[in-house]
Amino acid sequence: MDNATYAQQRAENAERQPLLGGAYNSQQHEPTAADPDHDELSSTRLAVVFGSIWVRIASAVVPLMANSTIVATLTAVISTSFSSFNNLSWIGTAYLVGTAATQPLAGRWTDIYGRRRGLLAAGVVFGIGTLLCGIASQEWVFILGRAIAGAGGGATTATSTFVGADLVPLRRRGVVQGINNIAMGCGTGLGGLVGGLLNKWFGWKMAFLAQLPIVVLGLVLCAVVPDIPSQPSKKDHGSRLDYAGSVSLVLAIVLLLVGLNAGGNEVAWTHPLVWSTMVLAAALFALFLLIELRHAAQPIIPLGLLMHRNVWSACLTYFFAHMAAFATMYYIPIYLQVRGSDPTHASLRFIPQSMGTAIGAYGAGVLIKVTGNYVYLSAAAHVFLVTASALAATLDGQTPSWCPFFYLGMVGLGFGAMLVTTMLALISSVEHSEHAIATSASFAFRAVGSSTGITLASVVFQNTLIADLHRRLGGGGEIDKLIERIRRNFDAVWELDPPTRAAVQGGYLESLRFVFITILIMSVASMACSLVMRQNKLHNNLARR
Missing domain, CATH: 4.10.860 (DNA Excision Repair, Uvrb; Chain A)
Structure with missing residues (x-):
């Protein structure tokens, strides 16, 4: 039997029968990772557990999301302070490479050692990385801190998702994930704004140092929250990793x-x-x-599992959608700052995206709970994502100031709904014991997609910018030095005489137009992959009976 047939039969069997052998145990016991054979928690206990987890998210995962938007907002400021604006993509991709290092392992690791230990270890690593960013005096220290923070941040985000998979049936999980995304959306929106204000008042380093007390609070809450699965589901050791x-x-x-x-x-x-x-x-x-x-x-990524239609289509959907979303997150602020907005003003543009993500995720979760269908919602989510990307490709120097605000809101709506529908398509296709592994695989695709999206957008931006500036300004030794200076130091643009500055701004805007066209292609690719997903039955209990 080939891998594809085996994976498909295993997923179909998982939909028809309990995933773990033996009778369903009605005796209360502490839940373990990847164990559906325990009593489902009452609504009151679930409210306590997830209320605590959302506080944990507000104190740990929200700083992760805030960290992303803080850096997206302050990319030009931070890279300019190190005289490396032409290498700004590494400020974002270093974090995402760190997430790619830990998210594939998070499922196996927390299956073996328990979710609570995973959350605590990830929080400590994230705090260390954030501290390094806040004290960095050289670019390599900052990038190292970003990578370490990404390692902790990626594991935290993934493990928080596993906890929901351990405790909530499929039919209701969309609502829980939606509320989870509301917490993350708050961090995303507030992160950019707070980061911009802290940069204005105290300098960009304070935007990182201010997160540390909240990270410590998150660690304390994680240690005392009841009902987080803390017992390992396997008795073997880390040699299996x-x-x-x-x-x-x-x-x-x-x-x-x-x-x-x-x-x-x-x-x-x-x-x-x-x-x-x-x-x-x-x-x-x-x-x-x-x-x-x-x-x-x-x-870490079972290739036989990836042969399942819903698994590979979900992973590729995540890959291209995260390419588009993160490239948008990093280059809309650049567009606004090219037009003269300061980082604080540019950061306000993240608020509609954050609100849209929260509304899209929660709305999709509620509709899935009522209808049990995620396929049509996935298509609708991608209509928002593709339309917003197409509209962003029309941005230029005369675009009304409200347009980026509106487009980011549409991106958020589509992206938030996509996160919920794609995750349900994925986990409804595998056995409960494989939820963490399949989710880890999808997070690996998300992390790689995010970092690749930012880098590919940077490749398009830098290469078209060089060509366009030479076309507008000409060539020669002095012009070459000028172009190199403004590519490394964004603030140097405002020191130019008005005619030269206008030409340079025109070059930046033209390069950004090519970036947004590239993002549109990424969004279309995500939509194409999502259309391959098929509908599975979403059960109302953990044992899928």
Whole structure:
């Protein structure tokens, strides 16, 4: 029997019968990871558990989301302070590479050691990374801090999702995930605004240091919250974790991003740095596939599982949607600052996106609870996402100021609903014991998509910007030095004489138009992948009876 047939039969059997053998145990016991054979918690206990978890999200996951929008808002400021505006993509992608390192392992790790330990360890790592960002005096220290914070942030986000999968039946999980996204949406919206204000009053480093007390509060709450699954579902040890697969995947991602970011930006596309990193990335990715297929006892991404129609389509939907959403998150503020907005004013544009994400996620969860259908909602979500991306591609120097505000709200609505519908399509297709593994695989695609989206947008932006500035300003030694200076230091644009500044702003806006067209292509690709997903039955109990 091939992998595809095996995975499909296993998922279909999971929909027809209990996932774990034995009679359903009515005796109360502490829930374990990936264990549906315990009594479902009462509404009151669920309210206490998830109320505590949402406070945990507000104190730990929200800073993660706030961290993303703080950096997106302050990208130009931070990169300019290190005289590296042309390398601004690494400020975002370093965090996302860190998430790609831990999210694939989070499912296996917390299955073995328990969700509570996973949340505590992830919170500590995130706090260390955030501290490094707040005290960094050199660019490499800041980027290292971003990567460490990403490792903790990615594991926290994934593990919070696993807790919901352990405690809530499929039919009701969309509502829980929707409320979870409201908490994250609040962090996203407030993060950009608070980050902009802290930068204005105290400097950008305070935007990171101010998060540390909240992170500590989150750790305390996580330690005392009742009913978070803290007992391991397996009695074996960490030797079953696929560290070799994880390392090879992360190195492949890093080398790919190095090559893409350097090509046409730091060096020519034919430079040995570019092609050598690309070749090594391809080789490491091939090694990763070999490890997963032949050598890993417990692969971080079971390739047989990925053969299931809903699993691969959901993972690819996440991949392209996160490419589009994160590229939008990082380049709308650049567009606004090119037009003269300060970072604080630009950060206000994240509020409609955050509200849209919260409304889209919660609304989708409620509708799925009522109808039991996620396929049509997924299509509707992508209509919002694609339409907003198409409208963003029309932004120019004369666009009314309310338009980016409106477009980001549409992106949020589509993205929030997509998160819920795609997750339900994924987890309804696998056995309950495989929820954490399948979710980890999807988070790996999300992390890789996010980092690739920002990097690809940067490649388009930097390469078109160089060509357009030379077209507008001409060539020669002095012009080359001027272009290099304004590419490294965004503030230098405002020091130019008015005619030159207008030409440079025109070059930036033209390059951004190509970025938004690229984002539109990503959104269309996400919609195409989502249309492949099929409808599964969503059960009202954890045992799927």
